[in-house]
Amino acid sequence: MEIVDGVHLVEGGYANVYLIIDEEGLTLVDTGMPWNAKRILRYLQRIGRKPSDISWILLTHHHIDHVGCAGELREKTGGKIAIHKDDAGFVEGRETPPAPKGAASLIFRILSPVLRARPFRPDLMLEEGGEVGGLRVIHTPGHTPGSISLYEPARKVILVGDALRFIGGRVMGPPESFTQDVEGALRSIEKISNLEFDVMLSGHGDPLRPKASEKIREFHTSLREKRLTRK
Ligand SMILES: [Zn+2]
Numbered sequence: 001m002e003i004v005d006g007v008h009l010v011e012g013g014y015a016n017v018y019l020i021i022d023e024e025g026l027t028l029v030d031t032g033m034p035w036n037a038k039r040i041l042r043y044l045q046r047i048g049r050k051p052s053d054i055s056w057i058l059l060t061h062h063h064i065d066h067v068g069c070a071g072e073l074r075e076k077t078g079g080k081i082a083i084h085k086d087d088a089g090f091v092e093g094r095e096t097p098p099a100p101k102g103a104a105s106l107i108f109r110i111l112s113p114v115l116r117a118r119p120f121r122p123d124l125m126l127e128e129g130g131e132v133g134g135l136r137v138i139h140t141p142g143h144t145p146g147s148i149s150l151y152e153p154a155r156k157v158i159l160v161g162d163a164l165r166f167i168g169g170r171v172m173g174p175p176e177s178f179t180q181d182v183e184g185a186l187r188s189i190e191k192i193s194n195l196e197f198d199v200m201l202s203g204h205g206d207p208l209r210p211k212a213s214e215k216i217r218e219f220h221t222s223l224r225e226k227r228l229t230r231k
């Protein structure tokens with residue numbers, strides 16, 4: 001589905017996969033689960049593109065539902081993988097993510113042998129302020145240390161990974177049980193709210209538009225008020 005001119009959502013996966021088209025080539029943002037590669041390649045075919053048109057595979061953070069088939073897609077397309085340097089150790093298998101908190105932890109332990117991506121080495125390490133595939137890298141840590149948002153001021157679009165979600169008509173922060181640093185995640189929401197964008201594309205849920213940045217500012221204010229009354 002084309003959301004904005006040249007910005008597509010590849011439907012049907014657990015986490016959202018986006019495909020961004022510009023003059024320089026095609027960029028995938030996230031890949032979905034390990035079994036998702038076929039679906040993405042089928043989508044390319046449907047819009048009349050070849051696997052070799054993919055220049056970049058950008059990963060918003062290291063979680064399995066976002067990086068699951070990055071290695072396989074690189075083999076099949078020749079696209080280069082980029083992830084923030086603070087999340088690289090997790091996809092390379094050098095670092096182990098902390099187990100989720102609360103009830104999710106049990107389910108996670110049962111499923112973790114199945115839900116493990118083959119380790120892979122990124123081609124490029126991203127940092128705050130970098131630019132790749134025509135997208136500006138905004139470091140928005142908290143959910144994971146190397147979570148990033150990808151911002152395209154020209155189309156007024158931002159892709160936020162799991163830093164923010166828009167599900168069932170509600171703006172939400174990241175799921176707390178899977179968030180490594182909740183305070184950091186709140187600061188990142190504030191950082192995102194200071195940018196100007198019309199459309200926000202999240203790792204889960206629906207596109208938020210129009211005037212998405214206004215809605216994120218309102219959301220951030222409501223969070224802050226809630227926290228003040230709790231104290
Ligand atoms: Zn995540």
Ligand SMILES: [Zn+2]
Pocket residue numbers: 015063065066162203204
């Ligand atoms: Zn996710």
